[in-house]
Amino acid sequence: MAAIPVIDLAPYSLSVPVHEVDPKALQELGDELCKAFTTFGFVYLKNHGIPQNIVEEVFSTSKTFFEKPVEVKQEYARPVDANHGWVSLEREKLNPERPAADLKEAYNMTAVDDQHLMPVDIIPNFYDVFKSLFTSAQELGNRILDLMSIGLNIDRSFLRDCHKNVGKKDNQTTLRSLYYPRISKEVKPGQVRCGEHSDYGSITLLFQDDVGGLDVKPVGADYIPATPIPGTVLVNLGDLMQRWTADKLVATKHRVLIPEKEVMLSKGRQSIAFFLYPDDDVIIKCLDGSVKYEEISGIDYLNHRLAVTY
Ligand SMILES: O=C(O)CCC(=O)C(=O)O
Numbered sequence: 603m604a605a606i607p608v609i610d611l612a613p614y615s616l617s618v619p620v621h622e623v624d625p626k627a628l629q630e631l632g633d634e635l636c637k638a639f640t641t642f643g644f645v646y647l648k649n650h651g652i653p654q655n656i657v658e659e660v661f662s663t664s665k666t667f668f669e670k671p672v673e674v675k676q677e678y679a680r681p682v683d684a685n686h687g688w689v690s691l692e693r694e695k696l697n698p699e700r701p702a703a704d705l706k707e708a709y710n711m712t713a714v715d716d717q718h719l720m721p722v723d724i725i726p727n728f729y730d731v732f733k734s735l736f737t738s739a740q741e742l743g744n745r746i747l748d749l750m751s752i753g754l755n756i757d758r759s760f761l762r763d764c765h766k767n768v769g770k771k772d773n774q775t776t777l778r779s780l781y782y783p784r785i786s787k788e789v790k791p792g793q794v795r796c797g798e799h800s801d802y803g804s805i806t807l808l809f810q811d812d813v814g815g816l817d818v819k820p821v822g823a824d825y826i827p828a829t830p831i832p833g834t835v836l837v838n839l840g841d842l843m844q845r846w847t848a849d850k851l852v853a854t855k856h857r858v859l860i861p862e863k864e865v866m867l868s869k870g871r872q873s874i875a876f877f878l879y880p881d882d883d884v885i886i887k888c889l890d891g892s893v894k895y896e897e898i899s900g901i902d903y904l905n906h907r908l909a910v911t912y
């Protein structure tokens with residue numbers, strides 16, 4: 603199996619004003635992106651235009667938080683009825699068939715204008731750095747949706763328009779900082795850092811540190827490593843988008859196992875995922891006009907998927 607494609611987003615980078623973009627370059631990018639999403643479900647984007655220092659700040663600020671004692675972090679815990687706040691170690695099991703829960707912690711931000719459950723009293727810049735990345739990732743996400751619409755031969759603003767309320771109450775888009783602590787004690791049988799799963803929503807933007815460990819499973823092939831490439835963002839498709847495109851584009855499985863090499867066990871790992879979801883009330887109806895899947899609202903689809911994880 604060939605490697606996960608790397609696409610150069612320079613012609614549509616965040617630093618290029620939308621009205622200055624060459625339509626031919628957009629069509630080529632849209633086609634390239636959709637092609638990658640039909641087999642790998644994953645692509646690396648280089649020259650995307652999100653400044654690396656914004657990403658680094660979320661990594662370092664999150665690490666400061668994750669290294670606090672459990673009793674401190676508990677104050678900011680995700681309530682059962684919302685996807686916002688701190689998620690403790692072994693709380694989630696992304697592959698429900700595994701016997702033990704994932705060895706990871708996370709902090710989720712869903713509302714961009716609200717500091718609710720944010721640890722700003724102990725880490726004053728926490729909200730600002732998360733908000734800054736959330737805003738940039740939202741803009742990049744919109745551009746990726748434009749390219750997907752072009753590649754799918756639908757109205758160019760169609761997908762973007764279905765994601766108008768990102769960061770607000772009636773949209774579930776989440777910026778999630780993930781922390782995989784060093785492996786210091788016995789791992790339970792079958793336990794991993796992040797169980798096999800596909801993402802739930804439209805698309806996911808993933809920033810990894812340099813430790814590595816993410817494996818992805820292209821269609822018809824075995825898992826291959828998604829080795830970190832500095833300065834890139836890894837973009838993958840979620841199940842909801844697979845359903846929306848009537849399986850033309852695929853949401854492939856991925857996982858993070860316990861490192862095999864002894865020296866790697868002492869290293870923690872960090873990643874940051876931006877899960878882009880359509881607005882709650884958007885009706886997901888097959889874009890090719892077929893009736894392969896029943897219509898469902900964005901929020902009903904997501905609630906059904908989240909129920910399996912917790
Ligand atoms: O940590 C990673 O690299 C992947 C995390 C992931 O797949 C997820 O949270 O959905």
Ligand SMILES: [Fe+2]
Nearest residue numbers: 799800801856
């Ligand atoms: Fe994932």
